[in-house]
Amino acid sequence: MGRWIKFVQHRPWLVIAVVFAITVGLASFLPRMEFDASIENMMPQDDPVLAELQDAVADFGSQDLFFIAIESDDVFRPATLQKIADLTAALEEVPAVKGVENPFNVQMVESSFFGIEIAPMAAEVPQTADEIEAFKARILASPYGGRLITADGRGAALMLDVEWDLEGNNREKVINEISSVVEGYIGPEEIHMVGDAYILHYTEQAMKRDLRNLVPIVVLVIATTLYFTFRSFLGVLVPLLTVGAALTWTVGLMIWYGIPVSMISMAMPVILVTLGIASGIHILNKYLETLGQGMSKESALQETFATITSPVLMAAFTTAAGFASLITAFVQPIKEFGVITAVGVMIAMTLSLSLIPAMLVLWKKPEVKQEKREAGVLNRFLKTLTQWTISRPAYITAIAVVIVLVFGFGATRITLESNIVNYFGANSPVKKGTMVIEEIFGGSMQISVVVDTGVEDGFKDPAMLEELIVIQDYLNSWDSINHATSLADVVRELNQALWEGDPEFYAVPETREGVAQQLLLFSMQGGSGLDSLVSYDYSRALVTAQMKTLDAKMLGETIAAVESYLAELYRDRSDISVKLVGTPKVMMRLMNRYVQTQISSLASSSVAVGLIVAALMKSVLLGILSLVPLFFTVLINFGLMGYAGLPLDAVTSIIAGVVIGLGVDYAIHYISRYRLERANGHQMEQALLNTGVSAGRGIFFNALALVIGFMVLVFSHFRAIAVFGFLISVTMVVSSFAALVVIPLLLQYFDRKKVQVERSM
């Protein structure tokens, strides 16, 4: 390292030029940044649940819903009815909108004086009181009552059929066109857009806004912190430039590799800036301290980097290992985030050891104000804390056990969450709209059962249609699932119409020919919608329903119960197989995997970090010992989440693995200092007291810097990110405090047991 610093001292401009060139090169990728918040892309692309959904989309078309809901105290008012029709007409003008189904134009199969007809619910918008009453009676008696308009008049819905292009490239344009149409019709009625595409669009917009807001805020906050720490231009600029370059490299590389910004990696810039600054502060502090001892610039630099390199390297490796442990996660964006951030941490470390010395070489020797490092409150606090810890190990142990029990119990109450809508606050339009739809119309997402007979024309068999009825009636028996419909409904409606509307004939025909001929009639008559209910060869059919998804617990339980019921129902049948598909199932799959992500990332980061510490300190015991305060911290984190009702989701599930990598620095710092004190000949108690105060100061300020940086995430539009920022800040406080209490306790215990820590050095 000494030779490297000498090289930088000789050729500072070369180092700066190389860093500058790479920065400019990678910055050229920034305009190509892409955002992706799609829930499907959170799954591994070969996952069976995703494959089943994609199969269903190929056979039956999009499984996503796109609603526009009109909310009012009485939608049956003439003006509101007219507005529904006008809004429909305006929406149909949007080029990508293939069709809009509303309470008037929805198709009805009927028997009339003229014979069988497939006709719209209402040819004209009803206007007089009599017309409205007739329309109301007609639609509420139909399958569309409650689905497109509610009996209590609180809501009416338009179902949009939108032509999204393959990659969803037109999403932004189409949604903007649709929302500008919708805006013109708001008031006095409220109008909500709901649907997977809108949620995705809203999420991506929020991500862009978030990045635009959070990065400047973190820079401002960090710059302020730097100014109050160093009170000099140099102290602000050198770390900021370094971390800015590191961020540019990382994001540039990410875009180069075609990784879009996800809801999780959105937090990366703030995390990286915060972490990068911490090591910059560390280096500058040491440099100023060395200069303060009267050394020349050259020897001060040599001295600084001689002592600082190894802790900076160690911190970088353990931190990167913590992030890299996320590669064991199930959720794709979490894996990507882990790898990107690990790379970013290594880049920041590299730049701290090259760009910072190069800039310091060129910068004129800063004036060093002799700081009065008087004892102060902090020192007194640290001293008291250490004294108390080593003199009352039993108390500390008892308190620790109580904390473990209390927070351990809390951890069992953790809930899961994977509905993106719930990542937003209650006042966001997506959350509000979804709540309205779920409350008024009984569900905001489509859940479907794919029923496969395995043979061509299988669903012309009346017995198979009866199975569809069994399934849809079962689905409708759930509170959280509504409006289940299938091919059997089309056939039954047609049959009834063929028998002059006699309700007794609302039934599946008795013969295969009867079914086939009615289906032929339906398609000949211009009836549409069959393609979304049955495959082209009639071998597979879909029972589709609307599902409530905001309550994650209910979602998970419902899906699990429905799946096991269906599996049991058709266990012994070889002529029929059933599969549940849809976004709600994808959400459940993700939720169930967050727990796995926790365990695997926690285990792998513990092993990796433990090994790194063990190797660097040449002691397995110390490797394990350094992890103890972290397990404690992780437990408190989970307990807090359980008690506060903060769910485990895509964002919060990364905390545990990351905390291990971040928090171990405090333990390393403490143990290194303790061994130094012991090597300097101090007795155990004195060494612990000295360490508690000197290492304690460093640990305190390091944790403070990280907390200040991470707390910026609280300003995110995403509740999940804000919660993450809060929790990770809490873990920094807890892990630093735990290091100051738990580590001396353990060192004391093992030292007394004559496990010769000092000999292992």
Add this chain to the structure above:
Amino acid sequence: MRIRKALLLLLSILLLSSVSYAADRSGQEILDDLAFSNVLSGSGVAELNLITENARGQQRKYSVKVYLKSDDAGDRQFLEYLSPADVRGTKFLSLNLEGQEDQMWLYLPAIGRERRIASHMTGDSFMGTDFTYEEIGGNFARSGEYSAERLADEVEGGVTCYVLDLTALSDAALYERIRMWVWQTENVPVKVEFLNSAGVLQKTLTLSDFREVAGELVPHSVVMADNVKGTRTILEILSVSEEEISEDVFTVRYLRR
């Protein structure tokens, strides 16, 4: 009675009469002289396969027999499904007689009773195919609705063709633009492309397998591709004949025969 009109025009595609070939004609002349636009009067029978194909290339195949009669008394059509077996015997009767209300009747053998069907249709699709009623009849370019410009000749479907670029003259026209390849010696279209106002290709109609029937050239394969949806409808003509059909065929009683 759109189904009546459609069937009438369908048969008119099948029974084309050729027009003599002139060397140097303008686009408008070619369009006006299309053998295609002539509406048949009289009566005939055709048997055909009607194949619909979805975007994934899966097909549903039906074969039907169509009887048609058109004279001063009005138009009547009778359509019977021959296969697949589960719809065999399904029949449609459509009557549009002078001085009478239009009627459409359906007979489903599985029910064993005829039912009257409301005459107004929802949707433009002809019997659930990719053809609209206008397109199946070939009157998608009614004279006066389009101005025709003649482009350089091209070889299409193995024959030398005039290429016409038709631009809609009024909003009433179905398509903003149509491109048509007309077989020079026979004066029949072999390919027609339908474009929307943005110039995007919506549908492509391909006519091939021309065979002489009673001295006239009849395409035995007619394919309409919906380029937007990715679906296709294929009509395969199995037999065509011009003959006198008995009035008995066009009765409700005959449905139950």
